[in-house]
Amino acid sequence: MGGRARSFARGRGRELMDSVDQLRAKIAMIALCVVIATGAGWLAFNIDAFVSGWAFAMPGTTDAALAPATFPRMILWLVALVALANSIGEAIGFFKHRPCGSTSDAMSNDLERGPLTAVRAAGILAGVVLYLWSLPVFGFIVTSTSAIVLGSRIVGYRRWPVIIATAVILPSITWYSFRYGMKVILPEASAW
Amino acid sequence: MTEDILAALSNVSSPTVLLAILIGVVVGVTIGALPGLSATMGMAIFAPTTFFLPPIEGISFLLALYKGGTFGGSITAVLIGTPGTASNAATVADGYAMTRQGKAGRALGLSVWGSVVGDGIGCIVLVLCAPMVASFALKVGNAEKFAITLMSLTLVAYVSGNSLMRGLLAAGLGLALCLIGTDPIGGADRLTFGIRELSAGIGVIPLAIGLFGMAEVMDQLGRWRQGSLIVPVVDRPRIPDILGRIWYYRRTVTMSALIGAVIGALPGIGAETSNWVAYGFAKRVSPNPERFGHGAEDGVIAPEVACNATCGAAMIPTLIFGIPGDIVTSILMGALIAQGLQPGPTLITENRDLFYTLYAGLFVSMVMMAFVGLIAIRFASRIILIPRPILFTSVAVMCVAGTYAINTRLFDVGMMMLFGVVGWALRLLRIPIAPLVLAFVLGRILEDSFRRMLIQSGGSFSPLWDRPIALGVTLVTVAVIAAALWTASPLARKRTLAISQD
Numbered sequence: 258m259g260g261r262a263r264s265f266a267r268g269r270g271r272e273l274m275d276s277v278d279q280l281r282a283k284i285a286m287i288a289l290c291v292v293i294a295t296g297a298g299w300l301a302f303n304i305d306a307f308v309s310g311w312a313f314a315m316p317g318t319t320d321a322a323l324a325p326a327t328f329p330r331m332i333l334w335l336v337a338l339v340a341l342a343n344s345i346g347e348a349i350g351f352f353k354h355r356p357c358g359s360t361s362d363a364m365s366n367d368l369e370r371g372p373l374t375a376v377r378a379a380g381i382l383a384g385v386v387l388y389l390w391s392l393p394v395f396g397f398i399v400t401s402t403s404a405i406v407l408g409s410r411i412v413g414y415r416r417w418p419v420i421i422a423t424a425v426i427l428p429s430i431t432w433y434s435f436r437y438g439m440k441v442i443l444p445e446a447s448a449w
Numbered sequence: 450m451t452e453d454i455l456a457a458l459s460n461v462s463s464p465t466v467l468l469a470i471l472i473g474v475v476v477g478v479t480i481g482a483l484p485g486l487s488a489t490m491g492m493a494i495f496a497p498t499t500f501f502l503p504p505i506e507g508i509s510f511l512l513a514l515y516k517g518g519t520f521g522g523s524i525t526a527v528l529i530g531t532p533g534t535a536s537n538a539a540t541v542a543d544g545y546a547m548t549r550q551g552k553a554g555r556a557l558g559l560s561v562w563g564s565v566v567g568d569g570i571g572c573i574v575l576v577l578c579a580p581m582v583a584s585f586a587l588k589v590g591n592a593e594k595f596a597i598t599l600m601s602l603t604l605v606a607y608v609s610g611n612s613l614m615r616g617l618l619a620a621g622l623g624l625a626l627c628l629i630g631t632d633p634i635g636g637a638d639r640l641t642f643g644i645r646e647l648s649a650g651i652g653v654i655p656l657a658i659g660l661f662g663m664a665e666v667m668d669q670l671g672r673w674r675q676g677s678l679i680v681p682v683v684d685r686p687r688i689p690d691i692l693g694r695i696w697y698y699r700r701t702v703t704m705s706a707l708i709g710a711v712i713g714a715l716p717g718i719g720a721e722t723s724n725w726v727a728y729g730f731a732k733r734v735s736p737n738p739e740r741f742g743h744g745a746e747d748g749v750i751a752p753e754v755a756c757n758a759t760c761g762a763a764m765i766p767t768l769i770f771g772i773p774g775d776i777v778t779s780i781l782m783g784a785l786i787a788q789g790l791q792p793g794p795t796l797i798t799e800n801r802d803l804f805y806t807l808y809a810g811l812f813v814s815m816v817m818m819a820f821v822g823l824i825a826i827r828f829a830s831r832i833i834l835i836p837r838p839i840l841f842t843s844v845a846v847m848c849v850a851g852t853y854a855i856n857t858r859l860f861d862v863g864m865m866m867l868f869g870v871v872g873w874a875l876r877l878l879r880i881p882i883a884p885l886v887l888a889f890v891l892g893r894i895l896e897d898s899f900r901r902m903l904i905q906s907g908g909s910f911s912p913l914w915d916r917p918i919a920l921g922v923t924l925v926t927v928a929v930i931a932a933a934l935w936t937a938s939p940l941a942r943k944r945t946l947a948i949s950q951d
Binding site: 282285286289290293297300307308309325328329332333335336339340342343346370371372373377378381382385388389392393397401404405408409412413414416419420423427428431432435438439440441442443444 | 498501614615617618621622624625628632634635637638639640641642667668669670671672673674675676836838839841842843845846847849850853854857859862863866869870874877878879892896899900
């Protein structure tokens with residue numbers, strides 16, 4: 258009896274977590290749509306300020322319908338309208354969502370995938386910013402070597418020989434193949 | 450024509466072209482076989498490296514990678530029940546069921562030869578249809594081009610998303626992004642916000658690498674857990690047995706190839722759609738539909754034939770109209786333009802030897818895929834077991850190197866990373882990315898043809914109904930929008946629910 262009650266409580270707990278996740282996703286979607294609608298609407302209103310060379314854009318005509326700002330304005334209004342419709346539809350639960358059919362969806366039964374935690378997401382975003390900052394300072398080889406080591410360790414991979422071998426070999430081979438194969442010099446260090 | 454074909458055969462038999470095709474197939478199959486890596490991502494990452502090769506070698510390499518990647522996704526679909534790419538999602542149900550019954554080798558054999566047969570039929574469709582379509586394409590003016598592009602955008606938003614509205618939102622964002630840069634008619638700066646590097650616009654390759662490559666890297670690293678992938682033992686399939694079974698299901702093979710070719714030829718949709726349509730059709734015509742989902746051999750053959758038949762046919766709108774058939778061909782179009790080749794009807798008339806060489810290259814890559822595929826079956830389990838943290842951090846490094854190589858600018862790397870974050874966010878919100886990239890590519894064609902049409906007609910929309918081809922395409926677009934709105938309406942939802950309850 259106790260076991261059944263515990264199982265019931267676990268099931269209810271999972272349902273509650275799912276509904277909280279759904280609510281969170283819904284709020285994020287509405288917020289994103291409102292931001293897009295506001296931004297696109299503002300740009301559509303002020304598009305003339307962002308299009309230079311008005312007079313030279315359409316030789317032989319002065320028709321406002323053919324002005325270079327007309328097409329961008331139409332597109333931006335369209336985006337604002339679609340974003341607004343999405344936010345309203347999402348808020349009142351009007352739209353039906355079919356399965357996405359993407360690789361990520363299809364990988365839902367993958368044993369090496371788990372839920373995304375806020376800590377890991379923040380770590381990955383911080384890693385991206387750090388990589389971009391250090392690329393011109395320390396150069397491609399050092400930055401990429403560090404990225405492979407830190408990236409693998411942060412997500413919990415622990416086989417040091419594999420990590421070190423990849424981190425040492427891959428960036429160097431890439432640098433030299435680009436340098437001598439394609440005559441492209443990948444970013445070099447400015448710090449030393 | 451005979452001279453062109455002989456020249457093409459001479460070109461394609463040169464060691465460098467053969468090597469480029471072989472490397473393309475091997476890289477494609479490997480990428481496709483790795484869970485999370487797709488042909489799209491492979492094309493995006495490797496496209497910049499081809500800019501430094503001669504056009505024939507570079508484009509042949511990309512085409513071979515595309516084909517290899519489309520097949521490679523079936524390896525993981527069959528062995529671990531996880532498709533390598535969305536094009537192989539329909540293969541999972543019966544392919545994985547066959548593996549659980551101890552028939553992994555046979556399932557992979559059917560997948561390899563199904564892919565080869567589908568690929569061959571797709572190439573034949575391309576060879577037969579391209580000259581006819583090209584002569585028709587020469588009559589296509591700005592009004593027709595605008596109508597076809599608009600129809601492609603509608604199809605993209607309708608079929609490739611988890612909902613019509615989210616697909617439209619993604620397409621809208623793609624259209625808005627393509628406005629950044631230089632005005633295509635007047636040549637003035639537009640929406641650059643004072644950033645000099647944006648004057649040339651956002652490049653399709655950094656955008657695609659970010660949205661597909663970096664976003665996938667972030668998602669995979671964010672969700673990776675120490676798990677236990679159990680890869681089954683694969684018995685070596687006997688080729689006569691596999692070919693005999695494909696011959697037995699010849700009706701399904703033919704219909705699936707036709708479905709794949711027709712869907713591929715439609716601008717805007719590709720293999721992600723055709724594999725499901727073919728699977729559904731095969732189930733409907735099968736004398737034993739109850740076996741589907743429980744290891745039906747035709748359930749493996751049909752989606753593999755269809756998604757590979759789509760590859761060749763998708764070249765028709767891309768090469769002849771300059772309107773990409775799917776994401777992969779839009780990246781290919783970017784690579785062609787970078788090589789100084791403008792896709793469109795004149796590509797055939799002005800670069801006949803290149804065009805026929807690409808045809809010949811498609812057939813050669815088909816033959817190579819048969820051999821590489823059979824070898825890949827033997828090494829499949831080793832490919833799948835590459836540790837994902839190592840794999841994806843390495844992919845991130847390749848994304849950076851590939852993006853930097855395009856213009857040797859750190860600005861492009863920054864944009865790629867930014868689009869990576871955007872792509873990851875869109876993925877988390879279940880907003881499809883494919884319509885965004887396709888709309889970004891189609892948007893430039895749409896604006897150019899729209900404004901040229903208005904200039905020619907003095908600001909009137911009348912060419913859209915005065916010209917028969919434009920009128921026909923516009924009517925199809927209206928029908929697609931009406932069907933999409935009907936599907937999304939509460940009344941249609943109630944009916945669907947009632948039918949499913951019955």
